[in-house]
Amino acid sequence: MNNNTHKKLILAPKIAFICLSVILPLIGNVKAQTTINSEIISHVEKLRDTDKVKRLETVRELRKIGVPAIPILTAALQEKEQQIRGGAAFALGAIGPEAKTAIPQLIFMLKDEDEQVRLDAAVALRRIGSPAVPALTEALKDENVLVRKGATFALAGIGAEAQQTIPILIEMLSDNDEQIRLNASIALRGIGTTATPALTEALQHKNPLIRKGAAIALGQINTEISQVQNQQNQRDRLRPNPCGTLPNLCAPRPNFCTQIPNLCAPLTNPTPTAPTPTPRQTPLPRT
Known part of the structure; x- marks a missing residue:
């Protein structure tokens, strides 16, 4: 056995191990994605329910799944049943800006024959936003x-x-x-x-x-x-007014001329008052 053959025999198991280490995670991811897709499809089927509460619960579940649900929901926009079309649009809107790949199909749905589906598509677009x-x-x-x-x-x-x-x-x-x-x-x-x-x-x-x-x-x-x-004015009115507190520092200085006794008032001669006349007494008659 020459050296080249010996080296090939040694490298072969290593290469096989490396290949398996790459392939096995991919297989695991494929299985995981298949499981998620099955779950999403199951939720989409529930959108057929005529009970609005149950449909909203389904939309919440699809929203929790998030981005992985976007391709299947976008495909569901073309379903014949209007409840699935509308529900899928509503769910995409609930996911938000991350559902931007569905925008062209949602624009097309604005001319849908069903009024509620058109509304669901418009709501989805406004929730996706900018x-x-x-x-x-x-x-x-x-x-x-x-x-x-x-x-x-x-x-x-x-x-x-x-x-x-x-x-x-x-x-x-x-x-x-x-x-x-x-x-x-x-x-x-x-x-x-x-x-x-x-x-x-x-x-x-x-x-x-x-x-x-x-x-x-x-x-x-x-x-x-x-x-x-108005809100700013209200806030200004709520600010404390220093002139409304005690002591009032903004009040004018006291005028001592207004105090009692009024020392600043000019002196005036008092007006003489006439004496009160004493009533005359009539003498009693002599007896």
Whole structure:
């Protein structure tokens, strides 16, 4: 047996051991993932339940699983049964920003034939938050009124993180759909004072619908500013007033001329008083 053959015989068991040490954890991970997937699918099936309480409990369980549940829930958005579609969307929203990979499918669901599913998709997008803003901005331009309505509804709940949508939301104030106009006003209101300059300019717009929507949004923003100012004023009133405490250090110095006796008063001659006349006594008659 030459040296090369001897070395191969020695290395072969070592290589086999190394391969097994790599493969076995992978097999374990695959089994673990298979178990988790089975659990997720089981929970998704429970979304069929007509009992709202049980469905909410299922959503909580899916939320606990978190990121591993996202692919299966995204696939469930295409189920025929509306309860599974809506429940899957709601669950993705509960997971939050980490479910951003589901955004395109959720945008598509804004035109779902079922109203509740559309609402669940819009709520999911607003809960995912800022990662959904670019896609929602594009959805505002969609020809489908349902998509525009759902997009404005979602943006209305995202708030200040949607400030990049201010120009197009102002345009949406003139949309043909009344609900979209209202949603756009609420979204601009939620963005807050960052939208104030653009809204102030919109007050001069030739379109009366845009002027009206801007006024609504600004009215609420100004109300919120007034509330903050009132709170500050209340805090100021609660501060102790040093002039209201004893001793009163802010009071003027005492004027000794106002004390009794009044030593500073000018001397005056007393006015003579007439003597009181003594009544005359009538003498008694002699007897």
